[in-house]
Amino acid sequence: MDTNALQAFVAVAEAGSFSRAAEQLFLTQSAISKRISLLEQQLNSRLFDRIGRRINLTEAGQNLLPRARRILMELADARRSLESLSGEVAGTLSIAASHHISLHRLPPILRQFANDCPNVTLDLRFDESEIAYDNVLKGNLEIALITLSPHPDENILAQTIWQDKLRYVIAPDHPLAQLDSVSLEQLTRYPAILPGSTTFTRQIAQHQFSELGLSPDIAMSTNYLDTIRMMVEIGLGWSLLPETMTQPLKVLNTNTPPMTRDLGYIVHKERTLSNAARYFIDLLQRQDR
Structure with missing residues (x-):
């Protein structure tokens, strides 16, 4: 599972918007969309419902969100732990x-x-x-x-x-x-x-x-x-x-x-x-x- 895709997923979920998530991560909106699409393919699950301009987490997305945050936090912890040595x-x-x-x-x-x-x-x-x-x-x-x-x-x-x-x-x-x-x-x-x-x-x-x-x-x-x-x-x-x-x-x-x-x-x-x-x-x- 690609950590960049997980980061994009968490950013979109928290911002409630692909465009705002793209601004936060200094990426284009199309790059964010590609990362989310890749993650959905890997998991074989739709993570967001897109209704007009509004997006909402699906049940699969709601289940993934706390786990994705935990994975990203643990990776960041590992990086900081090594740097602190x-x-x-x-x-x-x-x-x-x-x-x-x-x-x-x-x-x-x-x-x-x-x-x-x-x-x-x-x-x-x-x-x-x-x-x-x-x-x-x-x-x-x-x-x-x-x-x-x-x-x-x-x-x-x-x-x-x-x-x-x-x-x-x-x-x-x-x-x-x-x-x-x-x-x-x-x-x-x-x-x-x-x-x-x-x-x-x-x-x-x-x-x-x-x-x-x-x-x-x-x-x-x-x-x-x-x-x-x-x-x-x-x-x-x-x-x-x-x-x-x-x-x-x-x-x-x-x-x-x-x-x-x-x-x-x-x-x-x-x-x-x-x-x-x-x-x-x-x-x-x-x-x-």
């Missing part, structure tokens, strides 16, 4: 970081890594935590720097590097700003601006309200915390933000248990890490928490 820190390091970590935590670490490891090519992506998490789980990335999931998959190894204290905030001229303390029930009477419902940060916030049988009035959602801070500042609603991002907002006293979110890195438990990945993780673990 030399002890040289070189090659390509595939890594993703959330937007918040990229802006507020990552720059000094990247600078140090680039200075210490000039022979490493960084394949660096800036993704939402949940997308980066999924790509590590699928074997597309060695490391992701993200807001850690409250309920990680059993195949994910997560390590906390930083911890954000989370605080409820409003604009200084908001009607609640003059109160000595504000209950969560009072907050539900006003519009909230929070990250999307699928984000790990939103899950943390939602949990505190759910325990009291409450539900915040979500007026707007965006996954960019700097944008949320701007919208709170101009009076569009209240939010829950890291303590390091509360200026120039008014921090509310809600008399609730303190909330934190863990930031750190994740890797796949079954993936052999390259020397470059190990060096990068060592830099992370030297950080003050």
Whole structure:
């Protein structure tokens, strides 16, 4: 079975498009189609249903996908394991970081890594935590720097590097700003601006309200915390933000248990890490928490 054909199959399945898969693999669409056709011939099974412009995995394709990912991951692991024998820190390091970590935590670490490891090519992506998490789980990335999931998959190894204290905030001229303390029930009477419902940060916030049988009035959602801070500042609603991002907002006293979110890195438990990945993780673990 041709590994290039397997790689094309996984790319098409994940992208949901032959053209997008071709862009990701730097191939022509016809080359992708030929690889898929070859794989279908070898397996004597149709892997995709093509209906108009939409494609869907057949039952055979659904069965093959996790196995194809595992084969490609094991081949990549074997390659990295052999390369690591030399002890040289070189090659390509595939890594993703959330937007918040990229802006507020990552720059000094990247600078140090680039200075210490000039022979490493960084394949660096800036993704939402949940997308980066999924790509590590699928074997597309060695490391992701993200807001850690409250309920990680059993195949994910997560390590906390930083911890954000989370605080409820409003604009200084908001009607609640003059109160000595504000209950969560009072907050539900006003519009909230929070990250999307699928984000790990939103899950943390939602949990505190759910325990009291409450539900915040979500007026707007965006996954960019700097944008949320701007919208709170101009009076569009209240939010829950890291303590390091509360200026120039008014921090509310809600008399609730303190909330934190863990930031750190994740890797796949079954993936052999390259020397470059190990060096990068060592830099992370030297950080003050």
